[in-house]
Amino acid sequence: MRKKILTIAGAFAMFALFSISTRLAAQEAGLQRYTASGCAACHGASGQGNNLGPRLAGSGQPLEAFIDYVRNPVWSMIAYPEETISDDDLDAIHAWLASVDMAPQRVGSAERGAMLYRRNGCYQCHANEGQGGAQGPRLGPNPITLTRFTWYSRHPARGMPPYAEAVMSDQDFADVHAFLAARPQPPSLEDLPQLRP
Numbered sequence: 436m437r438k439k440i441l442t443i444a445g446a447f448a449m450f451a452l453f454s455i456s457t458r459l460a461a462q463e464a465g466l467q468r469y470t471a472s473g474c475a476a477c478h479g480a481s482g483q484g485n486n487l488g489p490r491l492a493g494s495g496q497p498l499e500a501f502i503d504y505v506r507n508p509v510w511s512m513i514a515y516p517e518e519t520i521s522d523d524d525l526d527a528i529h530a531w532l533a534s535v536d537m538a539p540q541r542v543g544s545a546e547r548g549a550m551l552y553r554r555n556g557c558y559q560c561h562a563n564e565g566q567g568g569a570q571g572p573r574l575g576p577n578p579i580t581l582t583r584f585t586w587y588s589r590h591p592a593r594g595m596p597p598y599a600e601a602v603m604s605d606q607d608f609a610d611v612h613a614f615l616a617a618r619p620q621p622p623s624l625e626d627l628p629q630l631r632p
């Protein structure tokens with residue numbers, strides 16, 4: 436009896452070791468693909484970010500959204516189609532980035548964000564509730580990821596002034612992002628009797 440229990444325990448231990456080692460192998464493959472595909476050049480050797488791209492490690496971005504951005508980036512990042520890098524490789528890169536030991540993303544305070552949004556003039560172009568207007572696009576209530584939100588505000592492409600670290604810290608952006616995420620949803624078309632056919 437005792438021997439049988441020991442055998443079962445042994446089998447469990449072997450299985451646990453096996454799953455850990457396959458996971459480690461996937462992460463290692465992810466790091467290798469990350470470096471070989473040139474991601475490291477813009478996102479740093481450990482995904483910590485540099486002056487060409489934001490930090491990716493510890494962002495907690497879901498796999499689907501991660502792959503979607505790599506395939507269809509919006510601003511300065513180059514696009515990687517399926518022929519250049521497979522979904523499996525991106526899955527491995529995503530797993531490796533999630534395993535990098537880095538502090539998780541900041542939690543924002545919507546209340547403090549409301550104050551910063553006014554103090555730093557965002558409202559002048561993006562309107563009081565982030566709904567946008569003639570001077571700037573809508574920013575809420577479903578803002579882009581905090582990573583891109585912060586990156587864009589520091590490196591805007593066209594009409595928006597850049598906000599350097601000294602003016603808006605990473606925490607300040609997390610707070611403004613939380614404020615925008617908490618804005619009320621605009622009414623749906625069904626709720627506007629004037630627009631009903």
Ligand code: HEC
Pocket residue numbers: 469472473474475476477478487488489491494496500501502504505508509510511512513515520528580581582583586
């Ligand atoms: C030429 C520089 C460059 C390279 C190479 C690059 N990126 Fe990017 N990446 C960026 C920049 C800059 C951004 C910020 C948004 C933008 O400007 O498009 C970004 C944003 C992202 C985002 C969005 C993150 C978020 O939370 O919203 C993901 C995911 C990403 N990169 C993954 C990758 C992966 C994976 C690779 C390699 C296969 C890669 N990038 C290669 C520059 C680069």
Ligand code: HEC
Pocket residue numbers: 552555556557558559560561570571572574579583584585587588591592593594595596598603611
């Ligand atoms: C002088 C006007 C102006 C001010 C002030 C301004 N923005 Fe903008 N912003 C723009 C315009 C115009 C765009 C559209 C793209 C461009 O021209 O850069 C934009 C785009 C953005 C985007 C990209 C949105 C997207 O989905 O593409 C973000 C994020 C953003 N602004 C955040 C902010 C924040 C946060 C502040 C305050 C700290 C701010 N902006 C202040 C004019 C402004």
